Amino acid sequence: MRVGLLTGGGDVPGLNAAIRAVVKQGEGEYGHSIIGFRNGWRGVVDGDVFPLGRQHIRNVLTQGGTLLGTARFHPHSSDGGIDGVLATLEAERIEALICIGGDGTLHAASKVAEAGVRIVAIPKTIDNDVWGTDRSIGFDTAVGIATEALDRVHTTAESHNRVMIVEVMGRHAGWIAVTSAIASGAELVLTPEEPFDIEKVVKFLKHRHRAHASFSIVVVAEGAVPLQGSAMSYEAPVGKFGEIVAGAISERIKVEIEERTGFDTRVTVLGHVQRGGIPTHTDRILGSRFGTAAIDAISRGETGVMTALRGEDVVLVPLEEIAGKVKQVPAELLQVARALA
């Protein structure tokens, strides 16, 4: 069978582990030909393909990024995009497609599956907000990077008696923010799940600095928003490509804290550092398991499903169940972060 493979959306560490598993298991166990598409759905529409063989997957397990390249391009939201996908798949005689991506790529996958293409998807995003799976590839590495950064910020915050605001990724959900805050013992965490009241933030910091500390670390998810009707009004700026403007919310919070407390405050934006570098063993294993499960599923004739981690098990969930949903941080985890502040 000729099986197409693509990675779409933001890159994450652990993608190469999944690609490697698809190629090894696909060729070795089933004798399939794996066809790589460059730069996500863009490459499918443009017919940018190459036969993906064992020579491409040597020594990639430990490498971040994606050897296939990626792009934020969604065929269902561009004119003639789905037709372009179908034309390329026919021209290349692709019988099934494995798509590795986050919400946008998976939404596109469900649209292409509806058009009659056999598709199995694999979830990846450092934000860990894909519905239906306990974990997505990349999250574990990103939390490790954020935690290490927070540990480092801790010593400089303490030395200078400062409030340090550390912004992490998480557009719709605060998974990285909450877990790295708990792991590093940060004082406050602001997430999209719980819009914040700047007056409460300030009250907390004043109380802490009066009572027993001269520094604080505030972790801010990039998608954090102020509570409607609260003392801080804010309209999130949007970049040219629809992206969140890194640091915007944190700089705004810094101004509010400085004006209301007089505390010397600094902002550190971790940004794409969280998506780079060597994947943790957890992400390599998850990528390997999802890649293997995806090619197994394709070979059994499954379609319109996504590999997912549920507890210890890798299972398949229907793509239509996850489309349009965001997996937010559960109340219990938010409560732990609050309780230990």
Ligand code: F6P
């Ligand atoms: O979707 C994952 C994510 O890491 C978001 O948290 C962040 O807003 C976005 O990617 C940034 O993506 P880009 O690479 O397009 O700047």
